[in-house]
Amino acid sequence: MTNVVSLSDKSITIGIATTPQEKKEIFRFRYHIYAKEIGHRLASVDHRKEMLCDELDEFGLLLNVKTGTNLIGTVRVNIGRVEDFPPNLAQNFLLDRFQTFSADVDNLFGYASKGMISPDFRHSAAHFLLATTIYELYCENRIQFGFLNCNSYLLPFHEHYGYRRYTRNWVDPDYGLQIPLVLLIDDIAYLQTVNSPILNVAYNRTAPNDQTRKWFYREFPEAAKVISNRAVAEDAYWAYLSKCLQHSPHKAIPVLHGIPEPAAKRFVHSCGAILKCHTGEPIITCRDSGNELNILLAGRLETSDGTYILPGQFFGEVGLVNRTKHTSNVFASTDVEILVLSFQYFKKFSYTYPDISRKILQNLAATGSLRSETSSSF
Template sequence: MEIRIATTPEEKEEVYHLRYQAYVEELGWRPEDVDDANKRLHDAEDETETIYYVMDGEKMVATCRQHFGAGRLDAKTRAKYTLDKFAEFPDEEFGFTYRLVVLPEYRGTTVLIRLLLRVYEDVWKKGLRFSFCYCRPRLINVYERLGFIRYKDNFLVEEQGYMAPMLLVVDDANHLNAVRSPFLRTCRQFKPGTQNAEWFSRTFPGMRECIQMQFLEPEEFLKQWAEALEAPTTTLLHGLIPEQIQRLISEGAVMTVKAGDILLREGEAGHEMFLMLSGMARFTIETPDGSKAFLSSAGTGEVFGEISLVAHTPRTATVQAITDMEVLVITQDFIRRSMKAHPEIAIQMLYNLTVLLGLRLKNTTDRLKGALQESTKMAKALATQSKPRVERPILTPDELIEANQVTIQHVHRPSGGA
C-alpha cells in the first residue's frame, strides 16, 4: 500500500471517478456538482485543497480531501461546525476532512487507518490544534476509536443524510491513550501538551461522556441499559446469552438523537440498523401526492433500519425522533465479522431478524387486507348511491300480464263504478 497526494490532472481524475462510484452509484447521493455524463464527482475546492489517495499496486482503493485552515470557509460551514466557540484560536489552526472514500472490498482492513494516520501526521506538521469531520452513524465507532469526539448535536446534510460531527483535539495524548488510538505513537513524537484538551473540557463539558460510554466494560454497559436490553420488545437479542450480547454491543456505538431530528429518510441508502435504548420515534412514508403518511411508532427495545441492513436496499420509511432518543448502531461490517468470528451470534441474530421481518410483513399484510376490504365496501356503497333510477312507464293490466307472463287472476282490475 502506498499513500500519495494527488497533484496531476490524471491523479485527480481517478479520484473524481472513485468518489462517483462510492457516493453516487453506491450511496445514491446527488450533490449539485455531480457529473453523470463522465461519472465524476468534483468541485471547486479540489483545486485548492490537499487530496490524498491510497494505491494497492496499480489500483486506487481510497481517498480523502483535507482542508487546512478555516479562512476560506463560508458562513454556513462555519455554523455547521460551531466555529464561533473556537473564536480565540486563529483559523490557521483548524483542519477539516472531507470526501472520504474506501472501496467496499477494502473496508474493515487497515486502509482507512493508514490513510487517516498520514493525514494526522501532516496536521501535526502544519501546527493545527483541532481537526473536524462528520460521519454517518455506522462510522461513529471507527472515528471514536481513532480519538475523535462527538462535540455537538448531530445534523442533517441534505444530499447525504443524518451526520455526527466529530472533533479531534490533535495533541490530546491522554485521550488517545484512553481509547487506544493508533494516532498515539505519532502524537507522542511531536511532544504534546495539555492546554488544548483542558480548554475543550471546559468549553464542551460532558462531551467526553458519550465516548467513555463506548469503552465501558460489557458488564457495565449491560447494567446501564438493562431495561432496554431485557425488554420484551427487544426481539433482536432473543436467544443470546449475556456473553454473546457483550460481544455484540462492544462493536456498536451509542448515539444520541434529539427530538425532531430525522434519523433516516425514505429512499436513501442504508448500511446500519438501530436498537432503541430509550425514547420514541415515528415512521412515515411519502404518498403519491407528496404528503407524509403515518405508519407507526416505536419505543425502547425495538429495532428499525433492519431491511436496508440485510437486503442492501434503500430505506423504506422516514424515521423521526418524537422524543430525545439513544440508539445502539449496528453495522453491516459487524454482521460480516460476526459471521466469521462468532457464527453462533450471527446465526441467532439473523434468525431473530427473520422472525422480526416476518411479523412485520404479516402486520403489513393484515393492514393492507383491512384497507382493501374497507375500500371495497366504500366502492360498493358509492356504486349503489350513484346508480341512476329508471322511470318505469305505467302499464295497463293487459300489458302487465304480457310483460310478466302472469295470469289474469293475479291482476286487480278496478270495478266498473270506479
C-alpha cells in the same frame, strides 16, 4: 509526499494528486463508490459527468492511495482558517467556538472528507495509512483540532481512531444524517483510552498535553456525557443501555432474545454506537442507504405514515448484513437515544462469534426484515 506500506507481495502508496488528470480520476472514483456502490442520493450532483467534486476541492489536498498505478482509495484534507470554509460547514462544526481556544493565535483547522477505499482493500493497511497521513499533516501544520462528519454506522470506526462527538447532528441532502466529530491532536491520553491505531504515530509527532482536553470539556460539557463503546468497558456500556431502556437490554430488545446475556453484552459493545438526536431531527430519510440496524433506546420516534416506534424496537430497513434502501422517513418526536449496530463491525464480530451472529440473524429473519442481496463491506 509519498508513503509506502507492505501488503503481501504488493505495496500501497499514498501521495497527493496534483495534475488535472489525477484529480479527475479521484472525482470519478468518488462517484463510483458513493453513487454506484453505496447508493447515496447525491441530489446536487451532475450524474451525466459521473464525477463528484465541490468547492472544497479548490483548496483541499487530495490524497490518493494506489497499488502500482491503480487508485484504491482517497481522502480530501482541507487546512484553513474559519473564513476559508463554507459558512454552513463552519457553523455545523462550531468553528467560531474552537477559535477561542487560542484567541491570540491565527488558528488553522483541519477537515477530512470524501474518504473511501475500494472494496477489495477495505481490510488492508489502506485505512491506517490514510489516518496516519491525515494526522501527520495536522501535526506539520500545528493544528489542534481536526474535524470530520460521518453517517451513524461509521461512528465506531472513527471513534476507535480517537474522534469525539460534541454537538448536534445535521442532515445533508446527499448523504443523510451526519454526525460531527473532532480529533484533539495532542490528547495522547484519550488516544490511549480508545487504543487508537494512530497512538504510536502520535507519540512520535506531538507531546502529550491535557490543556486541550480540559478546555474542550469546559467549552463543550455535553461531550463528556457521550458514551462510546471505545471509551467504556463492556459492563458499563450494558449498564447505560439498561438505564436508557429502564430494563435489561437482554429482555427489552427482541433482537437479543434467546441469546445468553454475556453474549448479548459482547455483541452490542462490539458493534454498537449510542446516538443522541433531538426533537424534530430526521433520523432516516426515504431512499437513504442503510448500513446498520437501528434500535430505539429512549424517547419516541415517528415514521412518515404516522406509526410510533417505542424503546426496544428496531426501525428502518435492516442493513446489518446487506446494504439496503430505507423506504420511509423516520424523525424524532422527542429527544431520543438510539443504538446503531454497524454492519461493518457485525461482519468482524461474525468471524469470531458465528453462533451469536447466527442467532441474531434468525431473530431478524423471523420478522421478515432481512433482504437477500449481497454487498461489500465499507
